[in-house]
Amino acid sequence: MKLTAFFCSLLLVAMTAKAEMSTSKSTSSVTEAKYYLIGQCRFAINSLGGGAFTADNRSEPSAGAYTGLLATDDPEFTIFCYPGASDDEISDQLGAKKINGKWVWLGTGEPFESAQHFKIFAFSGKNWTGQAVTYDDTTGDEAMRQRRFSFCLLQTGGSQVLCGTSSVMPLGYPKSNVLPKIMAVLRSIEFVNLPSPADANAASDTAAPNE
Template sequence: MTIKMKELILGLCITGLAAAQSVAAASEREFSQRLTERTIVTAEHIVGPCHFNIANMFGGEFRVPYPDSSPPQQGSYYLPITGPLAFSAGGFGLFCVDATDERITLALNAKYVDGRWLTYGPVKGPEFIPFERRANARTVSLKGRNWTGIAYTEDDPTGDEKRRARVFHFCLIRSPQALCGHTPVKWLADRKTRSDLERIKAILESVEFVDFPSKNPELSSQLAKPIEREIAKQCGATFSVPSGINVMLVQGHRTESSERCTLALTRTGRPHAPAERGVADGYYEEADLVLVVKAEPATDRLVEFNFAPPIGPGESVRYIGQPLTETAKRIGYSGEKVNELSVTRKSDGVLYTADALADQKGLDGSRQPRRRLDILWGNNNDVSVGATVWCMASKPGDCDFQKQVRALFGTLSTLGAQ
């Protein structure tokens, strides 16, 4: 081959490479342009104490799944999962938290310290530890209109390879509140699929917090109506709803004559199927926890939540927990340690609380410690409510909901006692 021929071939290769790079760059520009094309509708919404505008983009829309709550405690951005605008997930939740370091860290399930992201450590270890190298935790920049963003992505390093995802965590901070959420943006096993991160960012960057008072009278009336009002009337009790929990009064669900009301609790940030009303045939099955308030004294429900009444005069309430039966042993249960047993008496009721760490083996023989909260509140007359909440003690962030339920119970009071 002559030198001129080699030069010709080399020149064609360089030209072809430049053309390919030009096409790739044009493709990226075209994609970026599509991201910012906003033939969109921007609407005003309220989620908890957060009041904001957000644009409906990329075939998606923001809706309040549980409109009976006033104000709603969670909103969901619904996105298409089929067609040319398909996303990896069918949407993501938005929930409002106090803009404190503690609340934002809980919402993000991580904190940024000295140039790196840390996640929650094990139960008996440091509070925060670095992410695994395989998690590939990376900061994501967000440009807010009147807010400051803090966000990152992490790759799921464990579990079924086909279901491992790159998850985007974010908080949009406008003191004294922050609007937070998380969503998968890419399935790691599918390398050909484009990440949804840029489109999710574009949606979030359309958010603009609105100062009160609202120009929308319907939204203003929502702010003036506390969430507990209807619940208190039917249940005979009042309480405060901590950040991170939605509470819904389930209509038409009454299985016992002593039942005063049924409450469905869900974790904010976890997408749920939309429901027009909180009815037993719809929302009830979507709940993370169901609370049944009964017209019974708390002392009559102690055994229901693993407490034992005093045996004789001067004796205290005991905690039964999970007996080490043969059936329990067969499913890998090997006993438990009671970390706390407390009885808190107030002028209008009593709160019984037990926290236990149960030892159980998984199907693969590995130790899987689980934490159980048994909690019961009520008076000696006509109202009581209790719950049993499990979580994986070794899984960072899994016990957050348990803490939130405990916080809710700590504010319970008989209607009219405050």
């Protein structure tokens, strides 16, 4: 009888420990995503890929920076908020625009050269669609030339737009390409709608102490 009671107590301890571990795991998964605010854009980054993201609303314009990139001339990529950006404004951020059937580099106002290996592509996340371009440096010290990457994420059914740019690969070291890592971080972004002024006022009134 005593032996049976002993085994029952062991089983109860094991079940309790398992439940606590499950609760801890569930809590960590819920709190894993962190929300960021840049200007009028609010979003979560669900996977930082071992890097870190910092939002700075004291700068002008407000910006965010992801750090954790290696083998590029700039160890971070920056993100800015352009709410309600027009097609022309998005083209400006990408640095490329299709004119008369040809993609023009806005840096020179001339069509991209074949040596720049220009590419434009679309991608998407949970509640946004994205546009991006890559092209190679063709001037400057050959040892320092990079592949450049620019992108814009457009909220589905909303006005939030995030755009950014980064170097992704020294042209002499293609194995050091960090574009897949950047893309993985970007694809994990999820926009969160900002409360309307009416909602904010209602929340403020609800939170105010009774007089």
